Amino acid sequence: MIGDRILGVVLLLLAVVYGWEAAMFPEPFGGSEAVGPETFPLILSVILGLSSVYLLVRPDEDEEWPHMKMLAELGFVLLVLAIFTLMLQPVGFVPATTLMVSVLCWRMGAKPLPSVATGLGSAVVVYVLFNFLLELHLPAGVLDLKGVLN
Amino acid sequence: METLNYLLQGFAVALTPENLMFAAIGAILGTIIGALPGLGPSNGVAILIPLAFSLGLPASSALILLTSVYAGAMYGGRISSILLNIPGDEPAMMTCLDGYPMALKGKAAEALAISAIASFIGSLLATIGLVILAPILAKFALRFGPAEYFALFTLAFATLGGITGKNPIKTVVAACLGLMIATVGVDISTGNQRYTYNILELYEGVDFIIAIVGLFAISELLFFIEMHAGEGFKKMALNKLKLSMKDIIQVLPTSLRGSVLGFIAGVLPGAGASLGSFLSYTMEKKVVGKSGYFGEGDPRGVAAPEAGNNAAANGALVPMLTLGVPGSGTTAVLLAMLISLNIQPGPMLFTQNAELVWGVIAALFVGNLMLLLLNIPMIGIFVKLLSIPPKYLMPVVTLVASVGIFAISNSPLDLYFMIGFGLLGYLLRKLHIPLVPVILGMLLGPEMEKSLRHALTLSDGDWTILWSSGLSLGIWAVAIAGLMLPYLIGPILRRRMAVQAEKTHSIVD
Numbered sequence: 328m329i330g331d332r333i334l335g336v337v338l339l340l341l342a343v344v345y346g347w348e349a350a351m352f353p354e355p356f357g358g359s360e361a362v363g364p365e366t367f368p369l370i371l372s373v374i375l376g377l378s379s380v381y382l383l384v385r386p387d388e389d390e391e392w393p394h395m396k397m398l399a400e401l402g403f404v405l406l407v408l409a410i411f412t413l414m415l416q417p418v419g420f421v422p423a424t425t426l427m428v429s430v431l432c433w434r435m436g437a438k439p440l441p442s443v444a445t446g447l448g449s450a451v452v453v454y455v456l457f458n459f460l461l462e463l464h465l466p467a468g469v470l471d472l473k474g475v476l477n
Numbered sequence: 478m479e480t481l482n483y484l485l486q487g488f489a490v491a492l493t494p495e496n497l498m499f500a501a502i503g504a505i506l507g508t509i510i511g512a513l514p515g516l517g518p519s520n521g522v523a524i525l526i527p528l529a530f531s532l533g534l535p536a537s538s539a540l541i542l543l544t545s546v547y548a549g550a551m552y553g554g555r556i557s558s559i560l561l562n563i564p565g566d567e568p569a570m571m572t573c574l575d576g577y578p579m580a581l582k583g584k585a586a587e588a589l590a591i592s593a594i595a596s597f598i599g600s601l602l603a604t605i606g607l608v609i610l611a612p613i614l615a616k617f618a619l620r621f622g623p624a625e626y627f628a629l630f631t632l633a634f635a636t637l638g639g640i641t642g643k644n645p646i647k648t649v650v651a652a653c654l655g656l657m658i659a660t661v662g663v664d665i666s667t668g669n670q671r672y673t674y675n676i677l678e679l680y681e682g683v684d685f686i687i688a689i690v691g692l693f694a695i696s697e698l699l700f701f702i703e704m705h706a707g708e709g710f711k712k713m714a715l716n717k718l719k720l721s722m723k724d725i726i727q728v729l730p731t732s733l734r735g736s737v738l739g740f741i742a743g744v745l746p747g748a749g750a751s752l753g754s755f756l757s758y759t760m761e762k763k764v765v766g767k768s769g770y771f772g773e774g775d776p777r778g779v780a781a782p783e784a785g786n787n788a789a790a791n792g793a794l795v796p797m798l799t800l801g802v803p804g805s806g807t808t809a810v811l812l813a814m815l816i817s818l819n820i821q822p823g824p825m826l827f828t829q830n831a832e833l834v835w836g837v838i839a840a841l842f843v844g845n846l847m848l849l850l851l852n853i854p855m856i857g858i859f860v861k862l863l864s865i866p867p868k869y870l871m872p873v874v875t876l877v878a879s880v881g882i883f884a885i886s887n888s889p890l891d892l893y894f895m896i897g898f899g900l901l902g903y904l905l906r907k908l909h910i911p912l913v914p915v916i917l918g919m920l921l922g923p924e925m926e927k928s929l930r931h932a933l934t935l936s937d938g939d940w941t942i943l944w945s946s947g948l949s950l951g952i953w954a955v956a957i958a959g960l961m962l963p964y965l966i967g968p969i970l971r972r973r974m975a976v977q978a979e980k981t982h983s984i985v986d
Binding site for chain 1: 644647698699867869875876877880893925933
């Protein structure tokens, strides 16, 4: 019940802001037409607004939401993915991937050693596959041997 | 005759060594994707799109690869239904009813073989149906003007929740969200910026491939972690196959009936593969009558839904290719593939890209035969893969998804977007907002707005043009029915499906 109510409020706000912005669009170059850039968004805003009111009035039963500990866990997983993205170019594909896959395996219940093995293994296999077989260059980062050798 | 000619040309495309290889890779990957719980066909195809894209494959090869994955996933779904009693995807649900009891009786290998044969028959007949029906429908669709197309796009959303969908308002919400995301970027016909907030990366809009991978793959990872599903499931052992000709002949009529029903369900908007397999199973039970032992491991109870869902999966390609309107999640993802290859599906596809379309159709025939050959002798290998616990599998799948997205344009920003969509997907699924209409909205949004503009420019701003022709009125009527019917017959159908499932469980327990 409460889930759908919150959803209804958020969607209603979204519909209002979205529609209001559409109404503020500057008139296109060459004068206005029957269907301008704002027409379609305005229709969507009205439909979404009406639907969100319906959700507020007649909400469905709630799905069971995870407790705080699980929410923190899921947040941590998203954080790991973000750290992976952050590391990818400066540090390189292999270290970033090893870290990401190992931590994810570990969080899903694997023991530390197999986790790291899966992480390192998949990182090396994917890197070799992409760089040499498929010729798509993934960032080498700190492991760029070519730079050292030349 | 003309069709046959085109089909032969199609085989010339599909039978080049390179494309044969792509079909084989696709078939194998697809079966694996379908078999592994938690990696449904839409999810699997979505992860592979950016890879096919960044490899720079020619359009026909990329499409052959991905349609083979699609066909393979339909085959693979049955493996986990039979051995784990967990459907790999929704359409495979009915296969659990008799497949798992057969496995309990020590007939897992027979169940797998029979279902492979039924899947083959279903796909084969439905592909023949596609060859006959698609050109006719494409010709008919040439009569559609912009007003009819606008109505047709609305119809696609209205029926997407399916007859078994729960809350139609949530489908509407989902469609609106998708369409709203589609409006972000520079407006194509006036050049106005919409919702870009002067961020350069948003000028071209939000890439739907990133959204699809985020919504499906990343949210699936979150669900696996939440459900502590890392350890995997208890699997039935595989016995030695003892299948006689008589067993195969026994299920032939069943497979034929199931195929026809499944194909019809697949072509109709909103019905899809789940309904196809449900209808085939229920009808088979009626036809066979007292002599059957459905729910206790009757081979016909395995053949009927498998023929039905494979036929429906191929049938669903008819509206997707001829009208550009997908009827299911996976065909929506295939549509995303077409659009990103710069191919606009629709009636013109069959004249402008004849070689491509017929190449893909021919590849369906070839892939189907490969799948049958793969699935009978090599079934043991696929079964072994089922024992990889998700705790190792899901992180690697997440990695493959991320690499694919990163490889499109080497931009970390795309990955942040993917993570964001993953979180959005998790929240939406928790609130029972279906994800497929969101994706369809992003895909169809630009075309839908364009047809609205064309229609109103033609009528000089008169809105009644949208429902002024008989054809468009008809489409609107079906759309409204599609949105309202779930309210009326949905509860009945759902209850029946639940009763069926319960009956078998009580026998199994």
